[in-house]
Amino acid sequence: MTIKNIFQGRRAVLAVGAALAFGALPVHAQNAAQNTVQIKHASGTTAVPANPKKVIVLDATTLDNLSALDVNAAGGPVAGVPTMSTTARPLPRHLARYNSAPKMGTLFEPDYEKIHGAKPDLIIVGGRSQAKYAQLAKIAPTIDLTPDRSNLVASAKNNVNTLAGLFGKQARAKELNDKLDSSIAALKTQAANAGTGLIVLTTGGKMSAYGPGSRFGVLHDTFGIKPAVAKLDTSNHGQAISFEFIQKTNPDWLFVIDRDAAIGREGTAAAKFLDNELVRQSNAWKNKRVVYLDGLNWYTLGGAGITALQENVDQLARALTSAGR
Secondary structure, three states, rough: OOOOHHHHHHHHHHHHHHHHHHHOOOHHHHHHHOOOEEEEEEEEEEEEEOOOOEEEEEHHHHHHHHHHOOOOOOOEEEEEEEEEOOOOOOOOOHHHHOOOEEEEEEEEOOHHHHHHHOOOOOEOHHHHHHHHHHOOOOOOOEEEOOOOOHHHHHHHHHHHHHHHHOOHHHHHHHHHHHHHHHHHHHHHHHHOOEEEEEEEEEOOOOEEEEEOOOOOHHHHHHHEEEOOOOOOOOOOOOOOOOOHHHHHHOOOOOEEHHHHHHHHOOOOOOOHHHOOOOHHHHHHHHHHEEEOOOHHHHHOOOOOOOOHHHHHHHHHHHHHHHHHH
């Protein structure tokens, strides 16, 4: 090493020390001075402070996982959360511990000024907030925990493990993941002889159907319910259908998500909307095998949080068990 390099190195160290003394060191530079871990996520790989003390979470599914891992808001690392809509509705029931956390915008539109002012160690996005990743990453280290819909359960478990590693909750993560695996295995055994199923979403007086490979395709792809229709539009909005479609498809089971109820919007309840002459001719209706799924878990949380997944599996298992009696 030359004398010139030695003096340059000493000047760099002194500059960092001075910046720290006067609070002028940028967030990214501060993080570089700490112990960090490399986190691989949906939008890349990011160096994240080990055991971050102040975290902004802009993803309801991540809040689901943090809640299940018992990472609290009050006095804990979760320093900011989104509102669930522009009407500032509270978070879903099992995320109530985070309702008192400062609000940092919505799932779709983060409040960048508030987030910057909070000086977080880490920002977490996912799902509806994924599109804002690049802009948020300019403020602080940011990871994207958007689940992989093509392998939802494995992706969800991986996200739980990622968070558990950051907050020292590995034992709890193993407990949650093992329970989910066991429950899914039991559900698949039940589903093998349950007949065919069709999952529909109702909203605003209309409805769409979803099949394998879709946003709600885990019902078929992982949980083992045989699809009443092999191929449906796999776009995010599903395939628009009519009451006649249900009559002709004639599923043994009808699984229903009431979107209006899930987002708190007034509208015709799914049970009333579907109660018509054509739907009543289906095997599902005649045999009382219409299951109204938990809209908060399936739609609002996207069915990808560990709590939402477990509750969804448990609800389906109860429905299939009840039908077999």
